[in-house]
Amino acid sequence: xxxxEMRLSVLALLCFLPLxxxxxxxxATGKPYNVSYDHxxxxxxxxxxxxxxxxxxxxxxxxxxxxxxxxxxxDAGIDLIQIYLFWNLHEPTRGVYNFDxxxxxxxxxxxxxxxxxxxxxxxxxYVCAEWNYGGFPVWLRDIPxxxxxxxxxxxxxxxxxxxxxxxxKLRPYMASNGGPIILAQVENEYGWVENAxxxxxxxxxLWSAQFANSLNIGIPxxxxxxxxxxxxxxxxxxxxxxxxxxGHFSAFPNQPALWTENWPGWFQNWGDAxxxxxxxxxxxxxxxxxxxxxxHFNYYMWHGGTTFGRWTGGPFIITSYDxxxxxxxxxxxxxxxxxxxxxxxxxxxxxxxxLLNNNPPSPVSLGNNLEAHVYxxxxxxxxxxxxxxxxNVGKVSFQGATYTLQPWSVQxxxxxxxxxDTSSLSMVETSYKNTSLARGRYHVSDSVPFAPSIGxxxxxxxxxxxxxxxxxxxxxxxxxxxxxxxLWYTQKITVPSGGAALSLSNTxxxxxxxxxGKFIGGNRGSGVHVNIPSxxxxxxxxxxxxxxxxxxxxxLHMEAVMRGIQGNVTLGSSNIxxxxxxxxPGLKGEYLQIFSPSSNDKVSWNKNYTAGVNQxxxxxxxxxxVSGSAxxxxxALDMTGMxxxxxxxxxxxxxxxxxxxxxxxxCAPCVYxxxxxGGDCRTGCGEPSQRYYHVPRDWLKASDNLxxxxxETGGDPSKIQLVHxxxxx
Numbered sequence: 001x002x003x004x005e006m007r008l009s010v011l012a013l014l015c016f017l018p019l020x021x022x023x024x025x026x027x028a029t030g031k032p033y034n035v036s037y038d039h040x041x042x043x044x045x046x047x048x049x050x051x052x053x054x055x056x057x058x059x060x061x062x063x064x065x066x067x068x069x070x071x072x073x074x075d076a077g078i079d080l081i082q083i084y085l086f087w088n089l090h091e092p093t094r095g096v097y098n099f100d101x102x103x104x105x106x107x108x109x110x111x112x113x114x115x116x117x118x119x120x121x122x123x124x125x126y127v128c129a130e131w132n133y134g135g136f137p138v139w140l141r142d143i144p145x146x147x148x149x150x151x152x153x154x155x156x157x158x159x160x161x162x163x164x165x166x167x168x169k170l171r172p173y174m175a176s177n178g179g180p181i182i183l184a185q186v187e188n189e190y191g192w193v194e195n196a197x198x199x200x201x202x203x204x205x206l207w208s209a210q211f212a213n214s215l216n217i218g219i220p221x222x223x224x225x226x227x228x229x230x231x232x233x234x235x236x237x238x239x240x241x242x243x244x245x246x247g248h249f250s251a252f253p254n255q256p257a258l259w260t261e262n263w264p265g266w267f268q269n270w271g272d273a274x275x276x277x278x279x280x281x282x283x284x285x286x287x288x289x290x291x292x293x294x295x296h297f298n299y300y301m302w303h304g305g306t307t308f309g310r311w312t313g314g315p316f317i318i319t320s321y322d323x324x325x326x327x328x329x330x331x332x333x334x335x336x337x338x339x340x341x342x343x344x345x346x347x348x349x350x351x352x353x354x355l356l357n358n359n360p361p362s363p364v365s366l367g368n369n370l371e372a373h374v375y376x377x378x379x380x381x382x383x384x385x386x387x388x389x390x391x392n393v394g395k396v397s398f399q400g401a402t403y404t405l406q407p408w409s410v411q412x413x414x415x416x417x418x419x420x421d422t423s424s425l426s427m428v429e430t431s432y433k434n435t436s437l438a439r440g441r442y443h444v445s446d447s448v449p450f451a452p453s454i455g456x457x458x459x460x461x462x463x464x465x466x467x468x469x470x471x472x473x474x475x476x477x478x479x480x481x482x483x484x485x486x487l488w489y490t491q492k493i494t495v496p497s498g499g500a501a502l503s504l505s506n507t508x509x510x511x512x513x514x515x516x517g518k519f520i521g522g523n524r525g526s527g528v529h530v531n532i533p534s535x536x537x538x539x540x541x542x543x544x545x546x547x548x549x550x551x552x553x554x555x556l557h558m559e560a561v562m563r564g565i566q567g568n569v570t571l572g573s574s575n576i577x578x579x580x581x582x583x584x585p586g587l588k589g590e591y592l593q594i595f596s597p598s599s600n601d602k603v604s605w606n607k608n609y610t611a612g613v614n615q616x617x618x619x620x621x622x623x624x625x626v627s628g629s630a631x632x633x634x635x636a637l638d639m640t641g642m643x644x645x646x647x648x649x650x651x652x653x654x655x656x657x658x659x660x661x662x663x664x665x666x667c668a669p670c671v672y673x674x675x676x677x678g679g680d681c682r683t684g685c686g687e688p689s690q691r692y693y694h695v696p697r698d699w700l701k702a703s704d705n706l707x708x709x710x711x712e713t714g715g716d717p718s719k720i721q722l723v724h725x726x727x728x729x
Contacts, residue, residue, distance in 0.1 A: 030113075035175045035182045035219045037233070039249070041256050041295040041356045042220075044118075044175075044182065048356040050295050052345045053080035053120065054302025055261075057129065058108040059089055060321055061305045062696040063101070065331045066108050068633065069303050070115040072327055076338060077345025080182070081112055082120040082260065082298050084127040087162055088137040089311070097165075102308070109173045113180045119173070120222075120260075120298070122185040123166060123212075125159055130267045130313045130321065133561075134553040138482040141559045148559045149193055151203035160211055167215050176218025185260070186212035189225045189237060196556055205229055224260045227251060237261035237300075239277075239676050242288040245360075249293065257293055261300035262286065264337065265324030266678035270316045270549070270689050273662040273682035276324045279337045280409070281672040283344055283422040287410035290348060291373040291384035293360030299341070303327035306694040309653040310485060310646075313553030315509045316524070318690045319655035329694055330634040332727055334441070336425045347412055347420045351375070351382045366396040370405065383413040390674030408673035442725040444692075447638070450622040450707060451718035455605030456612030457594070457619045459587050459710070461517040462490045462543040467582040474583050476546055476564025484586035485646075485656075487564050489544040491581050496572055499534035503527070506567030507546055512616070512712065514543040519616045524549075532571075542571075545617075547712070549656065587710065589619050595648035595708040614714040622707045624722060630700040634725045636692040637707075641719025645711040652699040659688045659715075692725065 033045045041048045054073055061069060073081065089103050099105060112119055126149055127135035140146060146154045163186075173179030187208045194201035205223075209232045212221045221232040227248075234251075235258040236244045245257055264282045266275040286297055304323035312319060322329040326338040333339075348355065354376050363371040369389035375382040387394040387405035394405040401416040409423035467490075468479055476487045495515070502520075504511055504527060511528035513520040521530040528544075546564045555561075568577045593599040605621050612618045626635075637647065637654065644658040662685050670681035709717060 030178045032178050033175050037220060037256050039254050039256065040359065042182070042258075048353070049079070050290075050348055050352045050356055051079045051118070051297075052077055052348065053082050053296060053298035054078045054326070055082045055298060055300045056303045056327075057084055057086075057301070057305060057321075058105060059086060059102045059311070060307055061102065061303065061331065062698040063104060063107060064698045065633065065696060066111045067115070069327060069331050070111050070117055072331070072333060072338075073302060074115050074117060076326065076342035077349060078117065078302065080118040080120055080296075080298070081302075082122060082300070083108070084122045084129055084131075084135065085124065085166055086127060086129075086131060086135045086311075087125045088133060088135055090166070091137055091162065094137070094139050106170070106173070109170070109180060113173075117180060118175075119179075119181045120183040120185065121170065121181045122188065122260075123163055124186070124188050125162055126188050126190075128188055128313075128553050130307070130317050131553055132311045132313050133482075133551040134313065134558060136558065138477060138551075141477070141561075146559050148557065149187075149190065149201075149204065150197050151200040151207065156204070156207060156211075159208075163211070163215065167217060171217065174217050174219055181217075182219055183222055184212070184217060184219060185222045185224065186232070187223055187226065190223065191225045191227065193556060194226075194228075202228070222258060222260065233258060235260040239263050240285045240288070241294070242285070242292045245289075245292050245294060249360075256295050257289075258296040259289055259294055260298050262289075262297055263678070264299050264301070264326070265304075265322075267321065267323065268318050268689060269314065270318055270658050271660050271663060272689055273666040274324075274684045274689075275678055276670070276681040276683065277676055278670060278672045278681060279340050279425060280423050281676050282337065283340055283420075284408055284410055286344060287384060287412065287420070287422050288386060288388075290355065291386065291410065292363075295356060299325060301325045303331065305329060305331075306655065306696075308655050310482075310550075310656070312550040312656065314550035315552065316549050317553075319657065319693060320690050328441075328727070330636070330725060332633055334727065335729055340425065344420060351414075354380075354382050364398075366398060367394065370394045370396055372396075372398055379415045381414070385411045385413060441728055443728050444638075444723045444725060446628045446722075446724040448624050448627055448722035449718070450624055450720050450722075451609075453624070454609040454620055454622045454717050455607050456609045456615075456717075457589070457603045457605055457621070458612065458615065459589055459617040459619060461514045461545075461617065462488050462541060463582050463584045464588040465584065465591065467584040469580065469582050471580065472578055473565035473569065473581050475562045475566060476548065477551075477562065479564075479583050480585040482548070482551065484590055485548045486585070486587050486590075487546050488584035489542075489546065489565055489581055490584070491542050491576065491579055493540055493542045493571055493576065495532050495537045495540050497534060497537045499537065500532050500572035501529065501570075502532055502542070503529045503570045504544070504565055504567065505570075507544075507565050508563050509549045510547040511565075512545040512547065514545070515540050517543070527567075587617075589710060594619060594621070595653070595710075596651040597706050598651075600706060600708065609717065613716045613718075616712060616714050618711050618714070620707075620709045620711065620717040622717065624705050624707060625703040626700055626705065626722070628724060630702050631697050632724065633697060635695040635697065635700060636723055636725050637695055638692055638721045638723050640688075640691060640721075642709065642711060642715035642717065643713035645709060645713075645715075647693060647710075648706075648708045649695050649699050650701065650706050652696075654693050654695060657690070657693055659691070662687060662689050692723070695722065 224235040304321040328334040373384040406423035412420040512522035667685040
């Protein structure tokens, strides 16, 4: 009901704006069509196209959500959906491919075509995207001589093999074959890496473009933030890109201006407050872009969704990828962003021909930080009046009328009438106070507690199966192949009579220390330092559990990333790094798959769950029914009472949870005028970084649902509730 109401509110608002009649959309026909470009815009079948685009990552939602997301996008005037392909999702083992469930990219493309939406296919294969390892499969790092993203033959061979495979698979979906894909991207934000790698980086950038063009897909290729390759279209990424335009038009006079990533919000780390980018600033950035000659813009993200399973990157990036964008994590319109975006798109599409059939005009100065860009002649001209001052209101007279421009705003004017003002909101926007995301944006209802049916099972500490023995701790990924967050390191030790300090000089991402199965302590970060008490003096078994929280998704030489124990291990004054160590990958509960309905009975669940409360390394299992329709969007688990771990519903991995609190001091008053950054306008200080965890309707049943939680540090599962989230405005 919320989705329908939000959609109707947008259409109703547009009905009151006679100049903003929705322009006819370009729609894929199923027959081959031509895609080309000149200095001003893209052409689709010979017709100029101003393209409003939005990023949706298909694996961050589920198949039943896709038609809803795409329809909501189309209703808001989106023309193009920008997607990444995630190599590690689709080829988890070399030569073994996965296109099932929310990895079914061809089904997503079919839905997009049905909705009349075009696609920008960002192949990469590096994608960043706050995705585990930036989209690279972990097995890639084990190929001898491998250097990622460089003029390196092992890497280029694998990149070419993957790109050839996926392009051949998706070739029927290219515009040249009647499909919805009109653009494709190779590499991703490579320019700064090229500068760091020098001449070999330059060779790789040129090779990437050459190889992409050799695939002959019949549509243009792009490279973002890559201003030194002439055989593809260079595009811009950033909160603002209008200042990029003059340099682009000078360097590439035959290319249009494409903005592949306008960030309407930002991602969030564990321990941080929730970032927000005000709607007014997003609309300001788009208006400035179009005024100065841009003809394609993409919201990264339009729908952010949820990074299910273990796919979050980082490290330490939260499971929610909501991004504070127009379609929220659950697929529901987030207002006023959704509404104001739709209205902006309606304005631009109404005057599309006028914009695209004129070259970008030179600005007309109207005073200090005040200017006009005029498309067309006379009273029918489309005028962008800009105030780029961060503090002062501007009053200007232009073409016989007077206008008051708020700081950091643009008014779009036709025939002396303001038809869009970026500083105005069409509906009340909740002020950015220090309130939680849920209380600030959602009504929370239909809570379902779990206490009556909870059972627990204690995960064994240390070696539980066939371990790997070595004379020093092995790097974690070389043992786990990133199939689990967890690796046990065990060694026989003798604790001195007075106890001893245990120090791990370089351990990532988290280290938990046990002695003879008793939890001693631990922490996140590169070093772990705990004290083993004198009561444990004598021969003991040291058990260290290292935990990854998403592999790095951004940086140089990602092939060299290491996790687990990498430095020295000292006990008191003794260096115990060298010795007999046994490494055990994963948890036994993971190995037995006790999170799955078909394997949940492989352990004996203790129904006296209170005995497992606040105990580390404890699994909890419960069944529940859904009060209300399980087919609604907006279901989530409120994980209040828990510590850190992972959670499954009906065998589906919702992802990592962590009730770590956001630090104080991040939630200063929101002042976006003058330039926004990802650290601005945050809320929720002193509260959990993420409390609610999305449960897609695909994964719910009306009754007899299975909830399984793996708790690392200790928690009380009786406080967990299934709740329904609906937008508060």
